[in-house]
Amino acid sequence: MRKKIIAGNWKMNMTVSETKELIGKLKDKCNTDKVDVVFIVPSIDVTTAKECLKGTNIRLGTQNFYFEDKGAFTGEISAKMILDAGAEYVIIGHSERRNIFKEDDTMINKKLIKAHESGLKPILCCGESLELRENGTYKKFIEEQIKSAFLNVSDVNAMNTVIAYEPIWAIGTGKTATSDEAEEVCKFIRDIIGKLYNDKVKDEIRIQYGGSVNSKNANELFSKEDIDGGLVGGASLKEEFIDIVNY
Numbered sequence: 001m002r003k004k005i006i007a008g009n010w011k012m013n014m015t016v017s018e019t020k021e022l023i024g025k026l027k028d029k030c031n032t033d034k035v036d037v038v039f040i041v042p043s044i045d046v047t048t049a050k051e052c053l054k055g056t057n058i059r060l061g062t063q064n065f066y067f068e069d070k071g072a073f074t075g076e077i078s079a080k081m082i083l084d085a086g087a088e089y090v091i092i093g094h095s096e097r098r099n100i101f102k103e104d105d106t107m108i109n110k111k112l113i114k115a116h117e118s119g120l121k122p123i124l125c126c127g128e129s130l131e132l133r134e135n136g137t138y139k140k141f142i143e144e145q146i147k148s149a150f151l152n153v154s155d156v157n158a159m160n161t162v163i164a165y166e167p168i169w170a171i172g173t174g175k176t177a178t179s180d181e182a183e184e185v186c187k188f189i190r191d192i193i194g195k196l197y198n199d200k201v202k203d204e205i206r207i208q209y210g211g212s213v214n215s216k217n218a219n220e221l222f223s224k225e226d227i228d229g230g231l232v233g234g235a236s237l238k239e240e241f242i243d244i245v246n247y
């Protein structure tokens, strides 16, 4: 069976000193092997976080990277830099990157390919706006996001991708998708993967839900058949994350 993966996306929060403090509070009670636990921290905090997490099973990730190896790309970081600093996961295509920083499907596809080539474990985000949810075209939109992200991605690499379904209307709003709404889309995504690849990839790929996950709704969401854990924003910055990990 698929192992659940529960990741905290810290977004642009936590200085180096705050990182030490927060990890000090979380690490013992989040240190489990029942689920994969990942702290996705600002890249500048990775080295410190790595040090603080020594001796635990908790893994690290970053929130973004660039698909070139090195060179004149001011402000960017490479896959090699992330791995060398001690992180192994990377978020690709978060709606905040797509909307605020104008990352398009082509760039997201290049990043997904590069992440796998480099040995990073990608968490690929997808999800619709409120407008698309309300006008009923959200499934078509998500299908396009998935198809374009996985263009020229091999079976094995697809299977080792984590997908995070994050409806934009549920992010940071306190308005969680109901467990049935989340399950409907996660199952839909799994079916798309089945059509693009095969039953093995469909059964093994892990699909998270993200969007106002908290200690009260985690259990119900993560009990759904096609939801393999969560990508948690706000609640990952608090001791509440312990209860989410131990849902």
Ligand code: 13P
Residues within 6 Å of the ligand: 009, 094, 166, 170, 171, 172, 173, 174, 210, 211, 212, 213, 231, 232, 233, 234, 235
């Ligand atoms: P919130 O949990 O704060 O809604 O954020 C979700 C998210 O964007 C995680 O990547």
